[in-house]
Amino acid sequence: MEKSIVLYLHYHPPLAWHALISFFCSRGSFRVEQLMANRYLRTIQLDDHTGWVAARQDTEHNQIVVEVSPSLSPYLSCLQRRLHTLFDLDAEPAIIEAHLKNDKTLRQLIANNSGLRVPRTLDAFELSLRAILGQQVTVKAATTLYSRFVTAFGKPVETPFPGLDRTAPVADAIANAKLQTIIDLGLTQRRALTIHQLAQKIREGALDLEQENRTEILRQLLELPGIGPWTAQYIAMRALGDPNAIPESDLGLMRALQLKNPMEVRRRTEKWQPWRAYGAIYLWHHLT
Structure with a gap:
């Protein structure tokens, strides 16, 4: 079996990773996406190519480490962009949360779960x-x-x-x-x-x-x-x-x-x- 490819996706901390991937898997199909320990597993179709990804958080380096099936190797650049979007990795929590904390209801929620992202999509x-x-x-x-x-x-x-x-x-x-x-x-x-x-x-x-x-x-x-x-x-x-x-x-x-x-x-x-x-x-x- 060919060895999987690894992508490294950086983000602005903090990132509430488990909350994000739990949101996906609580609303999806087990045949398309799964939560395995703290890894997010997902099938992918890009044009006529199919494959899978397995993503985990590396908090020490503020990055998401993604294993990619070799079948998706022709689409790595496209896939990297789509995964950035899926996980909302371009968000800057410090800016967003500082603004939202002006609301008394949100202030405590943010204190309890800083780093929530908008769960986006691949398609x-x-x-x-x-x-x-x-x-x-x-x-x-x-x-x-x-x-x-x-x-x-x-x-x-x-x-x-x-x-x-x-x-x-x-x-x-x-x-x-x-x-x-x-x-x-x-x-x-x-x-x-x-x-x-x-x-x-x-x-x-x-x-x-x-x-x-x-x-x-x-x-x-x-x-x-x-x-x-x-x-x-x-x-x-x-x-x-x-x-x-x-x-x-x-x-x-x-x-x-x-x-x-x-x-x-x-x-x-x-x-x-x-x-x-x-x-x-x-x-x-x-x-x-």
């Missing part, structure tokens, strides 16, 4: 799919639905880790499927149609989730039936890299802030700008 469509599946259901229900999509549309991949054997679904695979196939995974026709239309628009090039114009992406997303402000802001937060995005209608945020409606959340979080996404992460972590 914007994958995250968008998860966001749609998570609409108005529990995390457990959304995870069950996502696991069905992985089984139906993911690619088989060989890894040295038991059970880690399938990639996340890509837009093309879902765009090429029949609508009824998606419904049969346990979705309503409306939600299945939202996912199908999103995948088709990406496949056709009518929607590019990787472009830099976040405002335009959000406009196009909100034009799709079945995507409202919560879904769009969640996608902006985790897939588009908007540090100021916040899903104001999120029930967890309202509960954590002891507020009754999205308008109150908007007013309460105005002073968090431009770091509202990080404030949301601290509140969600508090609720777990």
